[in-house]
Amino acid sequence: MTICGNREFALLKKIGFVRVSGSQEEKKAAQILLDEIQSIGFEGKEETFTVTDTFHTEGTLKVLEPYEKTYTVTCYRCCGSTPNEGVTAGFAYIEDMLEANLVGIEGKLVLVQGRMTPELYQKLLKAKVAGYLTFSGTIEDKEEETDLPTPIMRERLTKFGLMPALNIRAKDAMELVRDRASMVHFTAKSAAETLESRNVVVTVPGTEMPEQIIAFGAHFDSVPFSTGVYDNGAGSVILMELLRYFKEHAPKRTLRFMWYGSEEVGLLGSKAYVEAHREELEPYQLMINVDVAGAILGTDSAIVSAEQSLVDYTDYLFKQAGMAVKVKQDIYSSDSIPFADAGVPAINFCRFGAPGTAFIHDRRDTLSFLSAESLEKTTEKILLFSQQMINAGVLPVPRTIPQNIVEKIDEYLFKEKKEK
Numbered sequence: 183m184t185i186c187g188n189r190e191f192a193l194l195k196k197i198g199f200v201r202v203s204g205s206q207e208e209k210k211a212a213q214i215l216l217d218e219i220q221s222i223g224f225e226g227k228e229e230t231f232t233v234t235d236t237f238h239t240e241g242t243l244k245v246l247e248p249y250e251k252t253y254t255v256t257c258y259r260c261c262g263s264t265p266n267e268g269v270t271a272g273f274a275y276i277e278d279m280l281e282a283n284l285v286g287i288e289g290k291l292v293l294v295q296g297r298m299t300p301e302l303y304q305k306l307l308k309a310k311v312a313g314y315l316t317f318s319g320t321i322e323d324k325e326e327e328t329d330l331p332t333p334i335m336r337e338r339l340t341k342f343g344l345m346p347a348l349n350i351r352a353k354d355a356m357e358l359v360r361d362r363a364s365m366v367h368f369t370a371k372s373a374a375e376t377l378e379s380r381n382v383v384v385t386v387p388g389t390e391m392p393e394q395i396i397a398f399g400a401h402f403d404s405v406p407f408s409t410g411v412y413d414n415g416a417g418s419v420i421l422m423e424l425l426r427y428f429k430e431h432a433p434k435r436t437l438r439f440m441w442y443g444s445e446e447v448g449l450l451g452s453k454a455y456v457e458a459h460r461e462e463l464e465p466y467q468l469m470i471n472v473d474v475a476g477a478i479l480g481t482d483s484a485i486v487s488a489e490q491s492l493v494d495y496t497d498y499l500f501k502q503a504g505m506a507v508k509v510k511q512d513i514y515s516s517d518s519i520p521f522a523d524a525g526v527p528a529i530n531f532c533r534f535g536a537p538g539t540a541f542i543h544d545r546r547d548t549l550s551f552l553s554a555e556s557l558e559k560t561t562e563k564i565l566l567f568s569q570q571m572i573n574a575g576v577l578p579v580p581r582t583i584p585q586n587i588v589e590k591i592d593e594y595l596f597k598e599k600k601e602k
Contacts, residue, residue: 183430185565187558190419193218194476194557195378197402198409198549203444203488204233204377215382215402215441222426226384231454233379233444236260239332241348242268243315245358247365253358254325255315255348256332260374262344264313268369269346271312275359284309291315291366293355300596305370313346313370317355319549325351325554329407329545336448338596346370346545379403379443381451386428388436388466396572397438397526398424399452399517401416401445405543412535412552413479414445417472423443427565435467435570442517446543454519456524468571468579469521469528473514474542477535482507482560484567485514487526487587489580495528499570505563513590523591527579531564 196214201207219226235466236405241257244250272290276283279294288310294302295317318331333349348370350358367374382402388394400417404410418441425439442451456463468488484500484507486493497509513519518528531557534540541547571577583591 183427183557185423185561187425187554187556187561190423190557190561191554193419193422194411194415194552195549197415198411200407200409201402201404202406203403203447203450205237206378208379208443211402212380212382212441212443215422218422219382219384219425222429224384224386224425224437226382226430229381229383229455229458230378231380231450233377233447233450234260234322234337234374235334235447236372236374238294240369242369243350244367245273245363245365246270246367249361253350253354254330255350256330257370257372258347258349259332259334259372260340260371261372262313263372264346264368264370268367269312270365270367273358273363273366279305287311291368293317293358297574298339300338300342304342307330307343307345311345313348313368314493315348315350315355317350317352319352321356323351323353323501331543332406334447334567347434361452373436379451381443381455382441384425384439386425386437388434388438389432390434392436393465394435394467395438395465396435396568397440397521398465399440399469399471400473401440401442401451401517403443403446403451405446407545408543408547410547411549412474412476412540412547414473416475416552416557420472420475420557423561424565424568426453435572445517449517449519452520456520458525463526465523466521466526467577467581469518469526470564470568470571471514471516471518471528471530472564473516473530473532475531475533475556477533477540478551478553478556479536480533481536482563483532483534484509485530485532486511487513487518487522487583487591488529489582489584492527492529492579495578496567500563503566505566507563511587512593513587515594519591519594522583522587523595524580525583527568527581527583531560533560572581
């Protein structure tokens with residue numbers, strides 16, 4: 183059997199609809215994958231898990247002084263709510279929350295920028311602000327061509343307490359500051375719900391070393407208003423094509439193919455899998471993750487969350503084969519993280535679109551900048567690497583995670599630093 187990009191592209195079209203965490207559309211996409219697995223000759227299974235999210239939120243923001251204007255906002259999912267009548271409060275722009283920015287902000291709605299970390303969130307709670315406002319996009323965005331995201335307040339923040347939070351367009355945030363907004367009225371309504379998400383799993387038994395497991399992973403959920411074909415329907419169909427290949431070419435080691443739900447809300451599918459199977463992870467020798475692919479213009483990368491020896495091996499392998507792949511040691515914000523955190527070496531394969539030619543996390547993530555040929559070429563590269571690992575006489579991957587990668591994972595997961 184040869185890899186077939188047209189077959190991959192056809193499956194990509196089937197799952198190319200919005201399929202957010204915990205939704206019926208995510209469930210529908212899982213069933214499409216299960217049906218495809220069955221057509222290949224395997225019996226896949228669903229592993230369900232619960233997620234906390236909010237499908238319906240409401241938020242408003244009106245400047246009262248020194249001018250009057252109502253702005254379009256979205257209310258964070260799973261954040262705190264205001265009273266029904268809302269809150270009238272002072273307004274302050276506190277930039278990146280240095281200590282000098284936090285003086286005199288008690289009771290105010292504060293505009294912040296950048297990534298909200300647990301440390302910064304706790305600072306806002308301690309300062310007793312009325313709520314916070316973030317901004318998205320660029321000041322050049324046109325409303326009719328872009329969407330205003332509804333972010334989620336994740337458990338790493340909510341465990342410290344709930345706070346109202348709104349999101350606004352970048353151009354409107356700039357107007358608030360430029361025109362010196364000082365008094366506002368706002369509302370936030372967000373009630374967390376317990377939803378069901380799912381992973382799809384199938385096992386291909388090894389013929390000679392079945393006690394050793396090589397895992398494959400890709401997430402199949404999307405963000406709101408995105409068909410998510412680049413991120414990450416493409417990775418999902420690549421996995422399916424690899425499964426098809428190893429149906430006809432029996433592997434020496436056991437393979438576990440996994441399609442994860444709820445990656446876009448905090449890697450929840452892969453975290454759920456690792457947690458549910460934590461006592462069974464010892465046989466897992468390597469996790470091969472695929473996240474974003476298919477871009478016509480772009481570059482293939484292999485990001486190795488393992489010892490430097492695997493980096494060198496991978497780089498040598500592709501050079502020897504005359505295949506252009508950028509290889510480096512690092513972590514990647516995807517489903518390889520929970521595995522590496524649990525001690526399983528991981529490698530992430532990605533095809534990053536050239537600047538200005540590929541889009542994620544918005545309505546522009548469509549089939550328009552992807553191709554069957556590009557999917558096929560990336561799949562062939564992943565297959566070459568996979569064959570070497572799966573059928574090696576001795577697996578050339580130390581089952582250890584180097585300290586520099588451990589530290590990056592701990593920082594990514596916002597783990598509390600241990601006292602020396």
